[in-house]
Amino acid sequence: MEINSYSTWLEIDLNAITQNVAYIKRLTGVEVMAVIKANGYGHGARPAAQAAVQGGATWCGVARIEEALALRRAGISAELMVLGYTPPSKIPEAIDQQIVVSLFDPSQAETCLNYARINGGRLRAHVKVETGMGRLGMLPEEVVPFLRALQGSAIQVEGIFTHFARADEPESGYTQRQIEIFNQLLAELEQEGLKPPMVHAANSAAVFNFPQAWYNMVRPGNAIFGMSPSPAIHLDPALKPALTWKARLISVRTFPPGQGISYGSIYTTKSNERIGVIPVGYGDGFRRVDNQQVLVGGKRVPIVGRVCMDQAMLQLDTVPDAKPGDEVVLIGTQGDECISVDEVAKRWSTINYEVVCGLADRLPRIYTK
Numbered sequence: 001m002e003i004n005s006y007s008t009w010l011e012i013d014l015n016a017i018t019q020n021v022a023y024i025k026r027l028t029g030v031e032v033m034a035v036i037k038a039n040g041y042g043h044g045a046r047p048a049a050q051a052a053v054q055g056g057a058t059w060c061g062v063a064r065i066e067e068a069l070a071l072r073r074a075g076i077s078a079e080l081m082v083l084g085y086t087p088p089s090k091i092p093e094a095i096d097q098q099i100v101v102s103l104f105d106p107s108q109a110e111t112c113l114n115y116a117r118i119n120g121g122r123l124r125a126h127v128k129v130e131t132g133m134g135r136l137g138m139l140p141e142e143v144v145p146f147l148r149a150l151q152g153s154a155i156q157v158e159g160i161f162t163h164f165a166r167a168d169e170p171e172s173g174y175t176q177r178q179i180e181i182f183n184q185l186l187a188e189l190e191q192e193g194l195k196p197p198m199v200h201a202a203n204s205a206a207v208f209n210f211p212q213a214w215y216n217m218v219r220p221g222n223a224i225f226g227m228s229p230s231p232a233i234h235l236d237p238a239l240k241p242a243l244t245w246k247a248r249l250i251s252v253r254t255f256p257p258g259q260g261i262s263y264g265s266i267y268t269t270k271s272n273e274r275i276g277v278i279p280v281g282y283g284d285g286f287r288r289v290d291n292q293q294v295l296v297g298g299k300r301v302p303i304v305g306r307v308c309m310d311q312a313m314l315q316l317d318t319v320p321d322a323k324p325g326d327e328v329v330l331i332g333t334q335g336d337e338c339i340s341v342d343e344v345a346k347r348w349s350t351i352n353y354e355v356v357c358g359l360a361d362r363l364p365r366i367y368t369k
């Protein structure tokens, strides 16, 4: 099988993505925009998009127009939306490829309008509203005059959305306040006859914590890959992790006492120790931090010495049968043991999002269904 020709690789369970999306769709009963920016959170944008569409996603959301254009070229026919900035010079391509852009600033919209006029055709857009994220978005009071001014123009506003800053902290009251601000604006737009048909706000955390913010579409990213939006949120057991990171032992040898292991000899063997090598390092998006573990023979074993760019060393005394060619799991399950992305994120003092987004391009992605 293909996997035999790799020394380290990612296994991506596309069926998990499909089922996770289908579950969110059943749970919410509204349209799902699968957020697959940053190479589908490291899982591979095109396969992730295909799997999500199979699960019922009618939209795919990305951060940049280049990501949307690549998905179109790859044959994704679902609605595609750029959630971040689109350079005005790319507006003609957005129009040609039926890609929906975000408008978050009246002056940005003005430039887009000029490009749309030159190009001919209509630019499809959703307006992004600032309700508490403190990032991109029009102030609520800017929206009514903005939409009025665009009526009959080359920009067709088909949706309105906002983004939550703290939906993973349901007790804080912060998201409720964001929802109130957004709802107030929606009521005003309704009254003025200006409310766009699509309304969306919910990221993964809000899908599970704020049903009142589902509107007519939800925008989960992290959850469709079977990850929890925050260590404080218990992952819904219906969601299945899609990613496993594996490697093979490429060397196993016994070193005598006093042998320094890896750069700087920060680890020195105390007795005759069996030390294994895996061909994984920070060049793959692994991290050069201490106190890490991987799974060998269904057991946790420590990484010893400094992680190099392309290799890391394992202390194998607890798995005496381990030999070159054996499978090692860096993220995922082996036997009864599991190292979750969250566990790795904690060791790296970060969040699971950063772990998967940092997985290097050079890691082969093997897709299973």
Ligand SMILES: Cc1ncc(COP(=O)(O)O)c(C=O)c1O
Residues within 6 Å of the ligand: 035, 083, 163, 202, 203, 204, 205, 219, 220, 221, 222, 223, 229
């Ligand atoms: C605008 C927007 N919507 C939705 C998402 C999806 O968020 P999550 O991965 O937490 O579900 C993101 C991701 O950061 C985003 O920027």
